[in-house]
Amino acid sequence: MKTGTSALALATIALATTVACSSDDSSKKDVTVTIVAYESFTPPEGIFDAFTNETGISVRVVAAGDAGEMIAKATLTAGNPEGDVMWGVDNTLLSRALDADVFDPYVSEVDGLDPDLVATAVDVVTPVDYGDVCINYDVERLEQLGIDPPTSFEDLTLPEYRGLLVTPSALTSSTGLAFLLGTIADDPDGWQQTWSDLRDNDILVVGGWYEAYYTEFSRYGGDRPLVVSYASSPPAEILFADPPLPDGSPAPTAVVTSTCFRQIEYAGVLRGSKHVEEARELIDYLVSPTFQESMPESLFVFPANERATLSDTFTTYVQPVTDPLVMDSATIASSRDAWLEEWDAIVG
Amino acid sequence: MPSSADLSTAGRGRLFAVPGLVMVLALVIVPVAVLASRTFDSASLLGVWSRPGIVDAIGFTVVETIVSTLVTVVLGLAPAWALSHHSMPGHRFALAVTTVPFMLPTVVVGAAFLGLLPGSVERGLVAVVIAHAYFNVAVVIRTVAPVWATIDPMLVAAARNLGASRSRAFVSVTLPLLKPALWSAVAIVGFMCATSYGVVRMLGGGDATLEVEVYRRAILFGDIAGASTLAVAQLVVAAICLFVWVGKDRVVFTESGHRSRRRDHPVARVVAVIATMLTVAPLIALFLSSIRSRGHWTLAGWRLLTSDSDVPGLRVDLSDVLFRSLWFAIIAAVIAVPVGIATSTFAAAARRTFLDRVLLLPLGASAVAVGLGLVITYDSAPFDFRSSWWLPPVVHAVVALPFVIRVIQPVQSRIPEHLRSAAATLGASPLRVWATVDVPLISGAIRTAVGLSLAISLGEFGATSFLTRNDTDTLPIAVEQLLGRSGDLARLAGHGVAVVLLLATLVALAFTTRSRHSWSAS
Numbered sequence: 001m002k003t004g005t006s007a008l009a010l011a012t013i014a015l016a017t018t019v020a021c022s023s024d025d026s027s028k029k030d031v032t033v034t035i036v037a038y039e040s041f042t043p044p045e046g047i048f049d050a051f052t053n054e055t056g057i058s059v060r061v062v063a064a065g066d067a068g069e070m071i072a073k074a075t076l077t078a079g080n081p082e083g084d085v086m087w088g089v090d091n092t093l094l095s096r097a098l099d100a101d102v103f104d105p106y107v108s109e110v111d112g113l114d115p116d117l118v119a120t121a122v123d124v125v126t127p128v129d130y131g132d133v134c135i136n137y138d139v140e141r142l143e144q145l146g147i148d149p150p151t152s153f154e155d156l157t158l159p160e161y162r163g164l165l166v167t168p169s170a171l172t173s174s175t176g177l178a179f180l181l182g183t184i185a186d187d188p189d190g191w192q193q194t195w196s197d198l199r200d201n202d203i204l205v206v207g208g209w210y211e212a213y214y215t216e217f218s219r220y221g222g223d224r225p226l227v228v229s230y231a232s233s234p235p236a237e238i239l240f241a242d243p244p245l246p247d248g249s250p251a252p253t254a255v256v257t258s259t260c261f262r263q264i265e266y267a268g269v270l271r272g273s274k275h276v277e278e279a280r281e282l283i284d285y286l287v288s289p290t291f292q293e294s295m296p297e298s299l300f301v302f303p304a305n306e307r308a309t310l311s312d313t314f315t316t317y318v319q320p321v322t323d324p325l326v327m328d329s330a331t332i333a334s335s336r337d338a339w340l341e342e343w344d345a346i347v348g
Numbered sequence: 349m350p351s352s353a354d355l356s357t358a359g360r361g362r363l364f365a366v367p368g369l370v371m372v373l374a375l376v377i378v379p380v381a382v383l384a385s386r387t388f389d390s391a392s393l394l395g396v397w398s399r400p401g402i403v404d405a406i407g408f409t410v411v412e413t414i415v416s417t418l419v420t421v422v423l424g425l426a427p428a429w430a431l432s433h434h435s436m437p438g439h440r441f442a443l444a445v446t447t448v449p450f451m452l453p454t455v456v457v458g459a460a461f462l463g464l465l466p467g468s469v470e471r472g473l474v475a476v477v478i479a480h481a482y483f484n485v486a487v488v489i490r491t492v493a494p495v496w497a498t499i500d501p502m503l504v505a506a507a508r509n510l511g512a513s514r515s516r517a518f519v520s521v522t523l524p525l526l527k528p529a530l531w532s533a534v535a536i537v538g539f540m541c542a543t544s545y546g547v548v549r550m551l552g553g554g555d556a557t558l559e560v561e562v563y564r565r566a567i568l569f570g571d572i573a574g575a576s577t578l579a580v581a582q583l584v585v586a587a588i589c590l591f592v593w594v595g596k597d598r599v600v601f602t603e604s605g606h607r608s609r610r611r612d613h614p615v616a617r618v619v620a621v622i623a624t625m626l627t628v629a630p631l632i633a634l635f636l637s638s639i640r641s642r643g644h645w646t647l648a649g650w651r652l653l654t655s656d657s658d659v660p661g662l663r664v665d666l667s668d669v670l671f672r673s674l675w676f677a678i679i680a681a682v683i684a685v686p687v688g689i690a691t692s693t694f695a696a697a698a699r700r701t702f703l704d705r706v707l708l709l710p711l712g713a714s715a716v717a718v719g720l721g722l723v724i725t726y727d728s729a730p731f732d733f734r735s736s737w738w739l740p741p742v743v744h745a746v747v748a749l750p751f752v753i754r755v756i757q758p759v760q761s762r763i764p765e766h767l768r769s770a771a772a773t774l775g776a777s778p779l780r781v782w783a784t785v786d787v788p789l790i791s792g793a794i795r796t797a798v799g800l801s802l803a804i805s806l807g808e809f810g811a812t813s814f815l816t817r818n819d820t821d822t823l824p825i826a827v828e829q830l831l832g833r834s835g836d837l838a839r840l841a842g843h844g845v846a847v848v849l850l851l852a853t854l855v856a857l858a859f860t861t862r863s864r865h866s867w868s869a870s
Contacts, residue, residue: 039825040832042663062735065814068567073814076386076572076724082734096570171556171564172549206471207549210831214839215462233834240662240835242641242648297660300833337569341400348401348554 032058033278034083036074036270038067041087044294051285057278067093067265068174074270075100081270084279087128087286090263092177094119095333103268106280110287112307117264120328125266126283129292129301132231132260132321133178135165136253141218141225150226152258153186157197166204166216167228170343175209179228180343181332182261185325195346205347219253231255232300235317255319262324265301364690365703368749371687375746376710379721380583384576386724396565396574405561409542412473412557416480416541421533423481424488427623430616431489432496442624443489444858449627450486451853452846453809453824454546457483460630460637462550471553479547482627484540488533489623491754495529496522532754539586539711545810558582562714572720579717586712590705631850638843641836649840653848662838664826670848673806673823677856680744680805685797687745688752689790692760693782695753704757708750718743719814740812740822747808748801755800759793760786802856806849823849 035041041063048059062083064070071093074086078100089097097103103124117127135156137149147164150156156165168176184191204224206212213229216222219237234253238245241252267286269279285291292303296314303310396402431443449457461479469475499522507517523530545559556564558578566575638649652659653666695704710718722743726733733739763786771781787794809824821829823845830842 040829042661042829044660045663062817064817066567069814072567072570072572072720073723075570076383076720077727077734080727082723093570171568172560174568177568205554207552211462211550213834214831220839221463229834236661236833236835236838240659240833240837242646242836242840243644298663300661337571340569344401344554 030056031275031278032060033085033275033282034060034062035085035087035282036070036081036083037061037063037087038070039063039065040299042298043291044298047291047294048285050290051282055278055281057281059282066174071096071102074102078102079272081272084270084273084275085267085282085286086270087267088265089125089268090265091119091327091329092174092181092263092332092336094122094125094266094329097268098122098124098329099333102271104271104273104276104279106269106276106283108280108284108287110284110305112289112305113287114304114306117304119264119266121330125268126287127304128265128267128286129295129299129304130262130264131301132255132262132324133175133182133228134231134260134321135179135256136217136227136229136233137256138218138225139250139252139254145225149254150256152256153183153194156203156226157194157201159201161201161226163202163204164224165198165201165226165228166206166212166222166224168209168212169205169207170340173208175228175230176205177336177340178261178263179259180339181327182259182325184339185261185327186259192342192346195343199347203347230300231257231260231319231321232296234319235314236300238317239313251317255321257319257321258323260321260324262321262326264304362694364694367687368691368703368707368753371683371742371746371749372707372710375722375743376713376718377583379725380576380579380713380717381721382725383572383717383721384580387573387576389573392571392573393577396571396577399565399574401556401564402561402578405556405558408473408552408555409557409559412476412480412544412548412555413538413542415473416477416484416544417534417538419477420481420484420537420541421488421530424485424492424533426619427485428489428492428496430613430619430623432493433613433616438624439620440858442620444854445624445631446489446627447486447803447857448631448850448853449483451803451807451857452850453807453827454479454483454550457630457634458546458550460634463633464630471551472555475551475553476544476548476555479551480537480541480544482630483547484537485623485627487536487540491533491536492526492529494758495526499525535590535705535708536711536750536754538589539708542586543582543712543714545715559714559716563716566716566720576717576720579714583709583713583717586709589712590708634843634850635847638840638847641840646840648837649842649844652837652841653844659837661833662830662841664830664841664845666826666845666848669821669823669826669845670852672821673849673852676741676744676822677802677805679738679741680748681798681801683742683745684748684752684801685794688749688756688797689760689794691749691753692757693786695757695761704750704753707753710746711750715810716814719811722811722815734815735817737817740808740815740817741805743812743815744805744808745801747810748804751800751804752797755797756790756793759790763789799856803853806853806856823852 041061043061052058060083064073067088067090070086071089074081074089075096081102086102105123106126107118107123108126113127117130119125119127135150142149147160150161155161167179170176170180183194187194204216206216209229212227213233214220216224217227218225234251234255237253238251245252267283269276269283273279287305289305289308292305292308293311295301295303296310427446431439458479461482465475465478469478503521503525504517507521508514512520542557543559544557545563548555548557548560552560559582562575562578562582565571565578639645639647641648652662653664691703691707722739723734726739767785768781771785772778776784807824809828813825813828827842827845827849830838830845
């Protein structure tokens with residue numbers, strides 16, 4: 001089999017005119033460190049130049065799929081990784097990476113890291129950002145309907161909110177899963193009742209976030225004024241509005257802050273990396289204020305470093321989530337499958 | 349008794365079969381097997397079947413596949429008839445347009461399609477079947493129409509003269525002659541529906557196919573052992589189906605003289621127009637969603653895509669992505685078409701359809717398992733191809749291969765052997781015979797094959813979305829990225845890239861599809 005494979009490889013190489021060759025030079029001035037990331041990791045262009053100038057280490061970003069797909073691949077390639085640093089494993093997935101021994105121990109000690117975000121009893125990853133999954137609502141549509149925005153999960157089970165909410169499925173969407181975890185964190189013993197009430201109240205469950213937001217949400221032509229999305233969606237609705245909104249006009253959508261479930265993303269050095277020292281330096285740079293300050297506008301998440309200053313455009317429009325629902329990754333790991341099966345039985 | 353000349357042709361042909369087989373083995377079967385063996389544990393081998401949802405998924409997959417395939421084939425007969433009996437202005441356009449949905453990633457067209465479904469159609473079996481019919485009707489048109497066009501109208505006329513009704517003539521004359529093409533269509537459509545992921549995830553409501561279950565187990569539950577058990581089972585069932593089909597789907601041998609004259613037929617025209625309009629409606633809806641926002645016409649999305657202005661968070665370099673996609677598509681075609689020709693040469697010489705069936709297997713494999721399998725199969729030097737830039741286009745080529753073969757093989761198998769013998773008798777070497785006899789006769793089919801494999805590569809969003817890329821976004825991936833963000837501009841630009849993908853596909857198909865040579869040529 002291997003010979004067949006190599007024949008194919010040779011044929012393909014012969015066909016190709018240019019084949020990228022990686023340099024094996026291990027002198028520090030000529031090292032390239034590779035970040036493995038999910039597909040939507042889009043830092044500003046040139047953001048790594050400062051790091052390269054200072055350390056001589058070049059940075060390459062390789063990406064594919066969403067965070068779940070990235071972790072599935074990382075667990076399969078543990079010890080023989082596709083790069084040196086992984087960006088973006090979150091608290092709903094971290095335990096899978098830990099179980100598979102994906103990381104090499106290192107936690108950055110950069111000044112200003114929010115201690116609340118550091119994973120407890122874990123010495124292999126450093127928090128890099130956080131964001132929240134929350135119920136968003138269409139301000140104008142709720143006004144037209146003469147309904148006040150809900151303020152809690154329980155509100156959503158009331159008759160006046162019947163048929164108003166759409167969510168991506170927890171079985172096919174990480175956003176949907178985060179929302180489910182939020183309801184569990186909110187009421188660990190009664191969440192099943194909440195969900196059967198939600199089902200009786202005609203909640204719509206769709207495949208992914210795109211269908212929920214862009215086809216069923218009333219702001220985009222659907223008939224559901226409540227949708228499970230992100231705390232960063234309302235600022236994006238203002239910044240990306242077309243036609244642009246007049247200055248000072250209120251946000252067209254808003255967030256029910258009591259329903260927000262916190263997703264914390266981490267970065268770590270991949271076990272098996274040939275450039276562990278350089279990879280650690282890069283982790284330090286990823287949580288330095290220079291890099292962290294670029295994140296709200298390019299990734300729509302909040303920096304994990306409290307010393308990073310947020311730009312006006314972002315802080316003006318974002319609703320602060322002061323008391324988010326949280327759940328540590330060990331709890332998620334031990335119960336996720338059982339919860340999903342229970343949830344499927346209630347909603348499916 | 350085969351003559352010795354025939355045997356030597358078959359012997360030589362065996363060599364031609366090697367590249368295609370190697371590709372399918374190396375890029376589909378071995379990766380799935382490696383994934384399964386690497387993650388094997390006996391507990392999940394049996395345990396996974398008792399997981400909630402699995403039995404339902406198997407049931408739904410079977411029901412959905414049978415119903416979708418039947419509906420698609422039956423619905424496809426009308427446009428197949430119209431396009432085979434009729435050369436009207438815009439024939440080529442109609443053929444290209446009805447093929448486009450099959451080529452595009454379902455997420456893109458699926459959303460537009462969803463918007464056009466009447467509100468009364470609930471998510472579930474009905475919506476899934478309608479969508480499958482929409483996406484796959486091209487397979488029926490492209491497979492059946494060319495064969496239909498070669499049926500001698502005198503046969504039907506004779507039956508009618510002998511007193512058969514229209515329907516009787518259809519059932520007892522036309523249908524038997526169409527049978528091989530119909531089986532071929534059933535095989536492809538069946539595979540596409542059985543392994544459907546995007547459509548079922550979007551429209552299935554709570555229902556899932558086995559393919560969706562593989563994704564859930566591997567990605568959401570992190571149970572890769574369970575997922576690969578399911579994926580192997582799916583591949584085995586696909587292989588069994590292929591063996592059952594081998595006997596049924598014979599290459600059609602029609603003497604080339606029997607091509608029917610294309611008469612203008614008003615009903616055919618109406619059918620073709622309706623089919624085209626039904627296909628086009630979601631595509632127009634897609635275009636509109638790139639230029640319309642909140643009741644206003646706007647070019648903001650297109651400006652974002654075509655100017656250098658860098659909106660934070662919506663960075664996309666359209667020309668860069670477009671050229672990379674085209675480059676990948678060209679590589680895929682450069683691999684798939686010669687391999688397809690070689691395979692067809694073998695199959696034509698050996699008069700065998702077995703190989704052709706084996707090369708259909710990639711369509712029955714789980715994209716998730718193939719994607720993960722590729723990552724762990726080619727992971728150590730000197731075979732560490734994981735982030736090689738050329739891996740995605742090579743995988744595209746495997747996906748395109750069965751379609752390329754379907755286009756070329758029927759034409760090649762119909763080249764009368766005496767033409768080759770005559771050339772050989774006059775002293776031409778085998779290569780010369782091939783170049784002067786075969787190539788000119790299959791050139792139209794080659795052109796079609798190039799178009800199809802370009803289009804398939806442009807839109808591929810299955811296994812390759814798992815391959816880690818070094819700054820190598822393709823059009824479907826750019827669409828996915830933009831449509832993963834909130835806000836009008838993200839939505840406009842995302843749909844804009846989808847329109848670019850649509851147009852690129854349409855151009856690839858229209859410029860390479862001659863009205864007479866289609867999927868399998870006439």
